[in-house]
Amino acid sequence: MVKLLLEITDLAVEVNNKEILSDVDLYIGKGETHVLLGPNGAGKSTLFMTLLGFPKYKVTRGEIIFKSKDVTQLSTTDRVRMGMGVSFQNPPAIRGVKLGDLLKIEHGEGEEPELSHEMMDLVTKLKFDENFLERDVNLGFSGGEVKRSEILQLLAQEPDFIMFDEPDSGVDIENVELLAEEINTLLDKDKKPGMREKSGLLITHLGYILNFVGADTAHVLMDGKIACSGNPNEIIEDIRKEGFKGCVECCGIH
Numbered sequence: 001m002v003k004l005l006l007e008i009t010d011l012a013v014e015v016n017n018k019e020i021l022s023d024v025d026l027y028i029g030k031g032e033t034h035v036l037l038g039p040n041g042a043g044k045s046t047l048f049m050t051l052l053g054f055p056k057y058k059v060t061r062g063e064i065i066f067k068s069k070d071v072t073q074l075s076t077t078d079r080v081r082m083g084m085g086v087s088f089q090n091p092p093a094i095r096g097v098k099l100g101d102l103l104k105i106e107h108g109e110g111e112e113p114e115l116s117h118e119m120m121d122l123v124t125k126l127k128f129d130e131n132f133l134e135r136d137v138n139l140g141f142s143g144g145e146v147k148r149s150e151i152l153q154l155l156a157q158e159p160d161f162i163m164f165d166e167p168d169s170g171v172d173i174e175n176v177e178l179l180a181e182e183i184n185t186l187l188d189k190d191k192k193p194g195m196r197e198k199s200g201l202l203i204t205h206l207g208y209i210l211n212f213v214g215a216d217t218a219h220v221l222m223d224g225k226i227a228c229s230g231n232p233n234e235i236i237e238d239i240r241k242e243g244f245k246g247c248v249e250c251c252g253i254h
């Protein structure tokens with residue numbers, strides 16, 4: 001049996017005194033990749049922010065167990081140190097922080113004067129040049145550059161559980177394939193399923209990236225609740241045909 005890496009039980013979350021998520025149960029095994037689907041405003045990004053422990057997202061019920069430890073009350077810093085990582089849907093620009101310096105810190109080489117060869121290879125692979133390392137993080141980056149920068153930072157960090165919030169949105173076809181290749185590296189896809197150590201939760205709207213990144217299970221979040229879980233291909237096929245309306249009928253939610 002697969003060992004569980006993340007266990008979310010009966011989770012309810014409020015933002016600004018408004019309940020956004022409720023009754024969320026989600027279990028992700030070590031080495032598994034799950035997909036999170038759902039219409040705009042369903043609460044997908046809210047779930048990610050909650051898992052990372054941003055203070056604005058108040059857990060009013062339930063618990064989050066990560067690596068067998070209850071992290072529901074832990075700070076974001078502690079959760080990241082335990083091995084959580086994210087590529088944000090809309091990360092902020094960080095004035096005064098150079099991308100090169102951030103990468104050094106994320107790769108544990110903060111004291112070094114130069115970025116390591118290993119990191120420089122990844123920088124080049126993600127189609128950045130040295131000028132980018134001197135630029136403030138995300139400031140004036142194009143939409144596609146922001147997405148590539150998020151994946152580059154994850155490659156520096158090497159987390160054990162990685163959340164990808166629409167890594168493919170606004171990215172051209174060629175770059176989606178490039179990002180997918182790196183996402184596969186991050187999720188140990190080059191290893192046999194039973195040998196994989198890394199797990200992921202991936203939000204995508206169009207599902208195009210799933211042509212390149214294999215997923216074990218998909219979940220549909222509707223109105224703050226998990227409405228359905230199952231085979232990713234079947235669920236995406238249904239959504240393409242009938243939209244999320246079909247999920248409402250299938251699960252009998254209102």
Ligand SMILES: Nc1ncnc2c1ncn2[C@@H]1O[C@H](COP(=O)(O)OP(=O)(O)OP(=O)(O)O)[C@@H](O)[C@H]1O
Nearest residue numbers: 015016018020038039040041042043044045046047
């Ligand atoms: N700070 C906030 N104050 C009030 N409402 C909020 C706040 N943050 C999020 N919400 C609301 O929570 C709901 C869920 O938002 P969320 O960003 O999680 O949706 P999503 O599923 O990621 O949607 P999308 O596919 O458009 O990215 C939305 O109705 C949003 O307006």
Ligand SMILES: [Mg+2]
Nearest residue numbers: 044045046089
């Ligand atoms: Mg979102």
